[in-house]
Amino acid sequence: MKKILFPFIIAALFVACNSTSGRPGDKISSEQKETALKDSANFTTVAWADSTFKDVGNVKKGQIVEIPFTVKNTGDKPLVIASVQPGCGCTLAEKPEAPVLPGKEGKIVAKFNSEGQSEGAHTKNMVVHANTKPFTETVLNFKVNVVN
Numbered sequence: 001m002k003k004i005l006f007p008f009i010i011a012a013l014f015v016a017c018n019s020t021s022g023r024p025g026d027k028i029s030s031e032q033k034e035t036a037l038k039d040s041a042n043f044t045t046v047a048w049a050d051s052t053f054k055d056v057g058n059v060k061k062g063q064i065v066e067i068p069f070t071v072k073n074t075g076d077k078p079l080v081i082a083s084v085q086p087g088c089g090c091t092l093a094e095k096p097e098a099p100v101l102p103g104k105e106g107k108i109v110a111k112f113n114s115e116g117q118s119e120g121a122h123t124k125n126m127v128v129h130a131n132t133k134p135f136t137e138t139v140l141n142f143k144v145n146v147v148n
Contacts, residue, residue: 003048028080031063035073036080036131043133044075054142067110067142073100080131084108087125090117096130110142118144 028036036042049070059065072077078099086093092111100106111127121143130139 005039020139022043028099033080035081037082037129037136039131040133042077042080043055043131044073044079044102046079046132046138047072047074049137052065052138052140056112056142056144058147059112059144061117061119061146061148062115063110064113064115065144067112069108069110069140070105071100071108072105073102074110076102077131078102079106081106081108082131085127085128085129086110090114091126093123093126108140110140112142114146116143119146119148121145 015118032110049072052069054067054069055068056065064083071079074093078101080099084093084095090113092113094107094109094111096106096108108126108128112124123141123143125142126140128140129136130138132138
């Protein structure tokens with residue numbers, strides 16, 4: 001009997017140690033992110049503190065600039081930012097890994113690398129996928145002017 005129960009106990013401990021507890025600040029799994037985007041009962045509302053568009057101004061060729069976008073959860077459900085997809089390879093995105101609780105703010109940061117970019121004005125974008133209503137996608141845009 002002990003030989004039969006032992007593997008089940010070990011498996012249960014393994015699963016329990018690898019799951020998130022659901023406490024504020026905990027990271028969530030990709031499965032939980034997908035569920036949040038599909039179940040409209042978990043949707044929330046947001047407000048973008050500054051705007052969904054930023055004009056960065058002049059950026060020297062070869063410089064990397066960070067462009068922060070602040071989002072406030074104005075709803076009553078945790079905000080789950082499932083992914084942020086930059087529109088091109090010159091931009092990387094950082095996002096909160098843990099849900100943003102109601103009334104709190106989170107930051108999405110675009111990191112634009114001007115190396116290899118032609119001189120002149122460039123408009124770049126990132127698509128945010130989150131459990132937001134009325135739409136689960138938000139496009140963030142920024143403009144830079146690459147100078148030598």
